Amino acid sequence: MVTSTQYDVLKEIMLSRGSVKKYDATHVMKEEEINELLTLASSAPSSWNLQQWRYLVISKQEQKQKMLPIAYGQQQVVEASIVVAILGDLEAYRTAHQIYGEAVERGFMTRELRDNLVSQIEGAYADKTRAQMDATLNCGLTAMQLMLAAKSMGYDTCPMGGFNPQKLVTEFEVPDRYFPVMLVSVGKAAQPARPSDRLSLNELVIRETF
Numbered sequence: 001m002v003t004s005t006q007y008d009v010l011k012e013i014m015l016s017r018g019s020v021k022k023y024d025a026t027h028v029m030k031e032e033e034i035n036e037l038l039t040l041a042s043s044a045p046s047s048w049n050l051q052q053w054r055y056l057v058i059s060k061q062e063q064k065q066k067m068l069p070i071a072y073g074q075q076q077v078v079e080a081s082i083v084v085a086i087l088g089d090l091e092a093y094r095t096a097h098q099i100y101g102e103a104v105e106r107g108f109m110t111r112e113l114r115d116n117l118v119s120q121i122e123g124a125y126a127d128k129t130r131a132q133m134d135a136t137l138n139c140g141l142t143a144m145q146l147m148l149a150a151k152s153m154g155y156d157t158c159p160m161g162g163f164n165p166q167k168l169v170t171e172f173e174v175p176d177r178y179f180p181v182m183l184v185s186v187g188k189a190a191q192p193a194r195p196s197d198r199l200s201l202n203e204l205v206i207r208e209t210f
């Protein structure tokens with residue numbers, strides 16, 4: 001049951017989030033805060049519950065400097081407290097046995113259902129393009145949760161697609177299994193986000209059929 005207070009809090013968090021580009025460069029996020037943030041982010045839903053995301057957390061100054069040219073000079077990557085590179089897992093089928101093994105042990109799932117799901121997943125992930133699309137989709141969901149969780153913890157964020165993924169892979173020695181989907185800066189705002197508008201529902205919504 002959602003109370004009006006929960007609704008008001010969530011609405012406030014959603015509507016007050018904006019892409020902040022200027023941060024207090026002196027602010028350091030505590031390890032517990034980073035862990036809490038990523039725990040909340042990782043509670044996002046994912047296809048087959050495969051959690052096709054990994055978080056490459058950049059918090060050290062020299063690593064942020066390395067990120068600067070990769071992000072085409074976007075200063076927020078050095079001024080934010082952390083930058084999270086959200087990586088998609090192209091071989092997420094590998095974790096199916098672990099995830100479902102635990103679910104079977106805890107009685108959340110039958111062995112038959114597990115076997116059925118594992119064979120579906122192996123079929124889907126045999127196609128690399130499909131695996132990449134699936135991972136990208138799921139990374140978007142965790143990124144959104146990360147941004148809302150950060151806002152609720154008193155932090156601001158900016159999602160970034162403006163970076164060179166190949167360079168990131170090389171510089172940060174990302175294994176072949178993973179590919180960069182998005183960067184998210186997280187920190188204490190030094191300047192508010194530029195206001196942004198949205199299209200009206202009239203333009204966005206199609207009821208029942210085109």
Ligand SMILES: Cc1cc2nc3c(=O)[nH]c(=O)nc-3n(C[C@H](O)[C@H](O)[C@H](O)COP(=O)(O)O)c2cc1C
Nearest residue numbers: 017018019021074158159160161162163193194196
């Ligand atoms: C996938 C994605 C990529 C983005 N890439 C960048 C970026 O590289 N640099 C940047 O400053 N903002 C980037 N943004 C932020 C958008 O410009 C911003 O979300 C949009 O203008 C709406 O503003 P708001 O987030 O403040 O509501 C990106 C947003 C998304 C969702």
